Amino acid sequence: MHVSRSRGRFFGLAGAVLLAAACTAMGQAPPQQPSPPKPDPTVPGEKASPPPTPPKEAPRTPPQGADQAGGAPPLVANAYASTYQAPSSPPTVIRNATILTAAGPVLERGAILLQGGKVAAIGQTVDAPADALLIDAGGKWVTPGIIDTHSHLGVYAAPGIEALQDGNEMTSPNTAEVSAEHSIWPQDPQFDLALAGGVTTMHVLPGSANLFGGRSVTLKNVPARTSEGMKFPGAPYGLKMACGENPKRVYGTRTTSPQTRMGNVAGYRRAWQSAADYRIKWQRWLKDGADPEKRPERNLQMETLAGVLDGEILVQNHCYRADEMAIMINMAREFGYRIASFHHAVEAYKVRDLLSEHGICASMWADWWGFKLEAYDGINQNIPLVHQAGACAIVHSDDPSGIQRLNQEAAKAMRAAAETGIPVERTDAIRWLTINPARALGIETVTGSLEPGKNADVVIWSGDPFSVYSRAERVFIDGALLFDRSDPSSGPRRDFSLGILPDGAR
Amino acid sequence: MNGPALALVTALFSTALLANVSQPSATQGAEPLERPSVQQQDTKPQVPPKTATPAQTPPAPPPEAAGPAVAIVNARILPASGSAIERGTLVMRGGRITAVGPSVQPPAGARVIDGAGKTVTPGLLDSGTQIGIVEIPLSAQGTADQRTTDPRVSAAFTVVDAFNGNSTVIPVTRVEGVTRTLVIPEATGNVLVGQGAVMDLSGAQVPGSVSRAPAAMVALLGQQGSAVAGGSRSTAILRLREILQDAADYSRNRTAFNTAQRREYATSRLDLEALQPVLKGEVPLAIHANRASDLLASMRLGEEFTLRVVLLGAAEGWMVAQEIAKRNVAVVVKPLTNLPAFDSLGATLENAARLSRAGVTLALATFDTHNSRNLRQEAGNAVAYGMDRDAALQSVTLIPARMWGVADRTGSLEAGKDADVVIWSGDPFELMTTAEHVFIKGHEVPPDTRQRQLFERYRDLRALPR
Numbered sequence: 001m002h003v004s005r006s007r008g009r010f011f012g013l014a015g016a017v018l019l020a021a022a023c024t025a026m027g028q029a030p031p032q033q034p035s036p037p038k039p040d041p042t043v044p045g046e047k048a049s050p051p052p053t054p055p056k057e058a059p060r061t062p063p064q065g066a067d068q069a070g071g072a073p074p075l076v077a078n079a080y081a082s083t084y085q086a087p088s089s090p091p092t093v094i095r096n097a098t099i100l101t102a103a104g105p106v107l108e109r110g111a112i113l114l115q116g117g118k119v120a121a122i123g124q125t126v127d128a129p130a131d132a133l134l135i136d137a138g139g140k141w142v143t144p145g146i147i148d149t150h151s152h153l154g155v156y157a158a159p160g161i162e163a164l165q166d167g168n169e170m171t172s173p174n175t176a177e178v179s180a181e182h183s184i185w186p187q188d189p190q191f192d193l194a195l196a197g198g199v200t201t202m203h204v205l206p207g208s209a210n211l212f213g214g215r216s217v218t219l220k221n222v223p224a225r226t227s228e229g230m231k232f233p234g235a236p237y238g239l240k241m242a243c244g245e246n247p248k249r250v251y252g253t254r255t256t257s258p259q260t261r262m263g264n265v266a267g268y269r270r271a272w273q274s275a276a277d278y279r280i281k282w283q284r285w286l287k288d289g290a291d292p293e294k295r296p297e298r299n300l301q302m303e304t305l306a307g308v309l310d311g312e313i314l315v316q317n318h319c320y321r322a323d324e325m326a327i328m329i330n331m332a333r334e335f336g337y338r339i340a341s342f343h344h345a346v347e348a349y350k351v352r353d354l355l356s357e358h359g360i361c362a363s364m365w366a367d368w369w370g371f372k373l374e375a376y377d378g379i380n381q382n383i384p385l386v387h388q389a390g391a392c393a394i395v396h397s398d399d400p401s402g403i404q405r406l407n408q409e410a411a412k413a414m415r416a417a418a419e420t421g422i423p424v425e426r427t428d429a430i431r432w433l434t435i436n437p438a439r440a441l442g443i444e445t446v447t448g449s450l451e452p453g454k455n456a457d458v459v460i461w462s463g464d465p466f467s468v469y470s471r472a473e474r475v476f477i478d479g480a481l482l483f484d485r486s487d488p489s490s491g492p493r494r495d496f497s498l499g500i501l502p503d504g505a506r
Numbered sequence: 507m508n509g510p511a512l513a514l515v516t517a518l519f520s521t522a523l524l525a526n527v528s529q530p531s532a533t534q535g536a537e538p539l540e541r542p543s544v545q546q547q548d549t550k551p552q553v554p555p556k557t558a559t560p561a562q563t564p565p566a567p568p569p570e571a572a573g574p575a576v577a578i579v580n581a582r583i584l585p586a587s588g589s590a591i592e593r594g595t596l597v598m599r600g601g602r603i604t605a606v607g608p609s610v611q612p613p614a615g616a617r618v619i620d621g622a623g624k625t626v627t628p629g630l631l632d633s634g635t636q637i638g639i640v641e642i643p644l645s646a647q648g649t650a651d652q653r654t655t656d657p658r659v660s661a662a663f664t665v666v667d668a669f670n671g672n673s674t675v676i677p678v679t680r681v682e683g684v685t686r687t688l689v690i691p692e693a694t695g696n697v698l699v700g701q702g703a704v705m706d707l708s709g710a711q712v713p714g715s716v717s718r719a720p721a722a723m724v725a726l727l728g729q730q731g732s733a734v735a736g737g738s739r740s741t742a743i744l745r746l747r748e749i750l751q752d753a754a755d756y757s758r759n760r761t762a763f764n765t766a767q768r769r770e771y772a773t774s775r776l777d778l779e780a781l782q783p784v785l786k787g788e789v790p791l792a793i794h795a796n797r798a799s800d801l802l803a804s805m806r807l808g809e810e811f812t813l814r815v816v817l818l819g820a821a822e823g824w825m826v827a828q829e830i831a832k833r834n835v836a837v838v839v840k841p842l843t844n845l846p847a848f849d850s851l852g853a854t855l856e857n858a859a860r861l862s863r864a865g866v867t868l869a870l871a872t873f874d875t876h877n878s879r880n881l882r883q884e885a886g887n888a889v890a891y892g893m894d895r896d897a898a899l900q901s902v903t904l905i906p907a908r909m910w911g912v913a914d915r916t917g918s919l920e921a922g923k924d925a926d927v928v929i930w931s932g933d934p935f936e937l938m939t940t941a942e943h944v945f946i947k948g949h950e951v952p953p954d955t956r957q958r959q960l961f962e963r964y965r966d967l968r969a970l971p972r
Binding site: 158159160161189190193245249349350352353367368369370371372373376377378379380381385389400401404405408411412414415418419420466467468469470471496497500501 | 641642675843844846848852875876879880886889890936937939940957960967
């Protein structure tokens with residue numbers, strides 16, 4: 001919903017002014033020979049994680065039936081590859097905790113061993129190495145790190161001033177050539193606040209003003225001097241698409257296309273057809289011997305869309321209304337790509353059967369509604385109903401405040417379920433916050449649940465994470481203790497926060 | 507109060523009385539209701555007694571003892587005006603609470619609700635929503651009346667005339683335990699935004715839903731004030747001072763003004779009239795401000811004109827908590843405000859707890875409309891970050907009721923007050939707790955909402971064509 005960030009709040013004067021500020025035109029990148037993607041050694045099975053769980057209905061190959069294997073141009077350029085290195089950390093054993101693994105039943109008084117950045121063992125007991133740090137978590141709960149599929153941290157950084165409005169390139173309905181990673185300010189103090197809410201991974205997207213907003217990127221919630229230092233190694237890019245009111249309002253009021261929902265759809269289809277043609281051009285060139293003299297012209301916008309058609313970039317689709325989601329599903333079939341997740345999906349409950357059938361996730365709020373007509377049919381049971389239909393339900397934030405308490409949002413959805421007889425257990429709700437978002441981001445083989453071999457992204461909560469009174473006490477990313485509530489000074493503190501208050505206190 | 511404003515209020519009241527007469531009343535044979543005085547119920551009123559002028563607070567309706575009594579028994583009762591009653595009874599009849607206590611017996615014929623294992627609290631009061639004046643704020647012409655672009659109107663702008671008792675936001679909000687709200691206008695192009703009113707969420711139209719109007723005069727200082735007053739915090743103060751000076755001058759020179767014998771004023775006649783109760787201290791000036799320096803400046807301005815000031819937002823309130831407490835200025839905060847902005851670099855989740863511990867008169871609010879229902883989540887988080895539980899409950903019930911001048915009617919579970927009562931399945935602040943029964947002025951709120959109907963329609967997709 002990020003064209004209008006105010007969502008019916010009162011004090012949106014400043015926001016309205018800021019949103020009017022347009023960025024300068026993008027400079028043209030010098031043409032250069034794209035290099036083939038290199039595997040990232042830090043992630044098992046790197047080279048574009050496989051798309052999330054294959055859809056029940058496999059996407060058709062593009063109409064032209066080009067050969068995929070090595071036929072596509074190199075699309076995931078590595079010029080901006082992740083430079084993240086997991087910090088070294090001592091082996092750590094957390095014992096006596098109530099553990100929600102997101103991969104099975106609750107472990108009462110369970111134990112987990114974090115070693116070498118991974119979950120090394122989990123069970124009623126674990127064998128602790130002699131040098132292990134022991135944490136007795138009696139009365140406390142342990143979950144995987146929270147993953148937010150929809151964030152604008154870093155691109156709409158705090159303080160929310162004009163100078164930091166870097167989330168929406170509202171200059172053309174198709175800006176598939178931009179990438180959120182090139183707007184992210186790693187010193188956004190909101191990263192630290194999200195960490196205190198147990199968020200270990202987040203997907204940062206451009207805003208929703210455009211039909212194609214640009215590439216989105218998955219970050220680890222770690223301190224770094226560069227956005228590359230936060231990028232989740234091996235995580236595929238996303239492509240932010242937006243349905244409905246936002247694009248047609250932004251461009252319609254300028255009397256340019258799109259002005260209507262049918263204009264939106266025509267805009268997507270035109271672009272997909274161009275991308276399909278572009279892709280064939282490159283495939284033919286490669287097939288014909290890749291003569292440098294005949295190399296097709298590189299087009300960054302088309303390159304992103306072609307990456308989607310190749311299955312290497314995951315579509316993250318802002319879409320509120322049920323009927324529009326159905327159209328987007330049909331369009332994905334028309335052009336042979338798949339949608340990883342609908343975002344906001346306020347009416348997902350109306351087409352939860354379609355989502356289930358096509359293996360598409362829905363990233364939803366627990367209770368946001370009514371701030372525009374396409375959000376007017378929001379109901380508290382949206383998440384539980386999608387879950388009940390066997391689809392991939394996700395609690396997302398799209399909000400720097402909400403990201404700090406996604407666990408509470410899940411709890412409200414659990415209440416709505418209980419009030420209307422929809423069976424939801426804590427073992428279900430934890431999946432809305434961890435493994436399901438990991439799946440939508442294509443990183444479910446490496447994080448999102450507490451299973452041996454997975455990244456040790458772990459939160460220790462002071463109590464039941466679905467209680468309003470519980471707080472994240474310790475947050476581990478790749479086994480390293482990033483946040484410790486008992487010693488706030490030990491955690492990351494973005495540059496912006498230094499010396500900003502008279503006594504330095506917060 | 508004079509001129510058009512008085513006429514407006516008078517008209518309001520005539521209608522109010524008519525409305526009362528038209529309601530079915532069955533006073534004959536009903537047991538007389540005691541109605542303790544304000545002083546008895548509310549020993550520490552924030553609102554000076556002078557605010558309870560007949561022109562502003564509707565007279566109490568005659569006791570309408572229609573229908574049987576409702577008695578909630580065996581419940582944990584948190585009255586907000588005193589200590590918890592572990593296994594108590596609350597009786598309501600004719601729209602009012604008639605008895606609360608550990609050994610109260612349900613009257614014969616009463617509908618008895620077993621409250622074993624349940625918690626009973628007053629209905630919650632959210633201080634600063636736009637419920638009833640905004641249905642859909644974006645791209646939905648005709649559904650949003652929270653602001654005006656008419657440059658001639660600022661202080662005179664009132665939410666009451668636009669309030670829609672049929673708004674779908676009302677049922678959605680009240681089924682989660684919020685029973686009244688201070689409705690305030692949205693910031694426009696002036697340091698004075700307009701007048702807020704306390705409205706109940708019964709679904710009644712005006713005047714039946716008006717608890718108090720005006721209940722607050724809303725103003726902008728700090729960054730928001732700067733944005734509408736020449737681009738500086740300083741001119742925002744200056745502009746507000748000029749208007750207040752003119753309002754005072756106007757009240758002394760009405761005749762001269764009306765015969766064009768007075769200099770030009772900084773704002774319109776309507777605005778100057780609307781400011782009179784503020785100058786008299788009958789209506790608080792509720793100032794949006796966040797930065798510590800702006801909070802101090804707001805209080806200085808209040809002292810200059812001996813106004814009652816309420817600080818709205820006050821994200822850096824904790825940094826000047828002692829100064830606020832010393833001046834007995836009331837504050838409304840949204841506890842979950844913690845994003846650093848240049849207007850609120852000191853924002854912290856502990857703001858509410860720190861202000862409360864410093865002895866500041868504190869209300870908690872969502873400053874939201876469609877999700878005003880999350881007021882208890884805000885309160886729960888205030889507790890999670892150090893606020894005393896009882897204080898947090900008071901901050902969403904009795905304290906805002908006092909702040910906005912409606913504590914004689916709502917805000918606590920005491921005999922004689924309107925029966926705004928919620929029966930919760932457990933701790934009212936817990937996210938998985940359900941509001942099982944909600945009463946507003948003694949009437950149980952039906953569980954039906956537009957959202958509930960949508961849910962029921964889509965509960966089973968097989969019944970629906972694709």
